[in-house]
């Protein structure tokens with residue numbers, strides 16, 4: 001049942017730049033509507049320069065919570081009063097809950113990835129992963145997967161600005177979890193081939209292969225893969241990257257990043273409302 005906007009309607013939303021393309025208002029507002037919850041979700045075009053002022057305003061106004069996207073996930077960590085373990089280790093916040101003026105930061109991208117793997121039929125607990133990437137998506141997956149109980153994660157990335165931070169995160173995870181995390185530079189085809197050959201899952205969390213560069217692939221050919229290797233890609237545009245196409249041709253089980261996007265939103269929704277997002281309906285309507 002649709003709720004009118006009233007004097008008690010709770011505010012949630014997204015702070016980022018750009019935000020106009022986001023699917024988040026659709027999935028959250030439809031879910032509030034379906035469950036008859038007295039909230040609305042709006043997008044605000046906010047960059048790092050304005051973030052602190054906006055966050056203090058939202059706190060003072062009693063907004064229920066908000067999501068952060070580029071370029072605000074790291075700065076929000078410094079503005080929160082308390083951080084979830086995953087946010088503290090990764091240095092990123094994509095969801096804030098305003099608990100009567102106390103701002104608690106969470107990161108739900110990794111939760112979204114782990115749930116998307118599980119719902120695709122893959123139980124990754126106790127398994128070994130080769131993870132490609134060290135940016136926002138890769139870090140979120142790395143931290144959540146290690147906290148959730150993967151046995152070993154080998155992360156590969158080019159030696160760019162993300163690499164050093166990756167080494168620090170790996171060290172924290174090795175100290176605080178039972179997962180064995182190691183970091184390796186790309187390109188190194190021999191090391192990558194060797195890691196993939198003893199992994200249960202290969203995950204691409206770089207932007208390589210994303211539209212419009214759909215002919216790009218983070219591995220050079222299918223000889224890196226084998227039919228019982230799970231292959232996943234966090235990219236959802238296109239739905240089938242060159243990597244996923246190559247893997248499917250070989251018979252590998254695969255999944256893309258579409259439901260990671262849905263389930264990170266579902267986790268935020270639950271943090272704000274205490275209710276489960278009606279994901280089956282949302283999938284049908286917006287995640288085809």
Ligand code: NAD
Nearest residue numbers: 133134135136137138158205206207210234235257260261
């Ligand atoms: P980011 O900028 O934080 O990180 C980019 C990563 O790609 C880094 O690891 C970088 O080293 C690597 N990279 C870039 N160019 C490369 C190249 N030429 N060769 C090798 N590695 C290269 O970006 P991000 O936010 O982590 O996003 C990465 C991808 O994940 C994007 O395609 C994005 O759309 C997708 N993503 C999906 C979800 C989801 O919910 N499914 C969530 C976040 C991001």
